[in-house]
Amino acid sequence: MPSFQDGDADGCGDLRGVERRLDHIAALGVTAMWLSPIYASPLLDFGYDVSGHTEVGTVFGDLATFDRVVRGAHDRGLRVVLDHVPQHTSSEHPWFRDALSSRDSTHRDWYLWHDPKPDGGPPNNWASAFGGSAWTFHEPTGQYYYHAHLPEQPSLNWRNPAVRQVMFEVMRFWLDRGVDGFRVDAVASPPSALSRIGPERVPGALALLLTLKRMPMPWEATPPRAGFTPDDVEPWLPIPAWAGRFSVESQELDPRSLLFRVRELLKLRRARPAAWCGHPRTFRSAAPAVTG
Incomplete structure (x- = not known):
């Protein structure tokens, strides 16, 4: 358009x-x-x-x-x-902003999160469709979130x-x-x-x-x-x-x-x-x- x-x-x-x-x-x-x-x-x-x-x-x-x-x-x-x-949604979506607020937030499980590996790295070697890792670390809550595309496009958890x-x-x-x-x-x-x-x-x-x-x-x-x-x-x-x-x-x-x-x-x-x-x-x- x-x-x-x-x-x-x-x-x-x-x-x-x-x-x-x-x-x-x-x-x-x-x-x-x-x-x-x-x-x-x-x-x-x-x-x-x-x-x-x-x-x-x-x-x-x-x-x-x-x-x-x-x-x-x-x-x-x-x-x-x-x-x-x-x-996915935008990282500016109200759902994701709430998910970032804490591990216990209402929308936390609406996205895909994983703890770091023992060395602090991402959970696995999955790559984003746009290049680079498909995991971005969120330091305040200590977990990685998954994005199949841009880091600004966190993937939704369709198991939920x-x-x-x-x-x-x-x-x-x-x-x-x-x-x-x-x-x-x-x-x-x-x-x-x-x-x-x-x-x-x-x-x-x-x-x-x-x-x-x-x-x-x-x-x-x-x-x-x-x-x-x-x-x-x-x-x-x-x-x-x-x-x-x-x-x-x-x-x-x-x-x-x-x-x-x-x-x-x-x-x-x-x-x-x-x-x-x-x-x-x-x-x-x-x-x-x-x-x-």
Whole structure:
């Protein structure tokens, strides 16, 4: 969302920007839209470090704007899908701040704690998905807490029934506001990444994920901000001078553009039920594969 459309002239995409572009989304021919995290967050990990699961982050808007987006989407036949982040919270979340207060605090067992090894080191050699140890020592209470990602993203203890209950209540909160479904984030673990791409490729893959950045959406052909934000506002990511050539405005005028092709492909998909509800079958051929 931060790169989609700035709706309040602060240089960052937000819910007002989404509301403004609902007609464009519907005109693509899609039936749903997925919103990246909109929750309260210190934004150390693009909003996936949630500090308030039932709050909208001020940079993205508020609940009233969110409700309008949902209604507007439904009026246009669009479903709304939210990111759900059950693996961890922000270290600024009230639950974790309480957990830090003492070993006997209400939320202590909502996270994963372990005593140091005899030499004072971490409990084991588990590594964070972002590099370094997955354990951070909390000196005031004398224990390590586990974080599969950043140290500022302490992992929740899903063995605790209270954690499961409250996270299901979070989902119910958004469903009651009209959300149609969730994309569940951060359920894969570093070992699963190892099994998929091999241990020798993990550092490079993680570095790529951490350095990838997306250019804000160019809506108009006019520089310097291409309609993403007002021209006198600095966008949260740079917008190159050539962005206008690939703007929505420019592509609307070109029947050979990617925008036109996406619309045509989605129209074809809707017209061919096998493309969205068929069952795939694999055929093996003894003939060599065609490569050129």
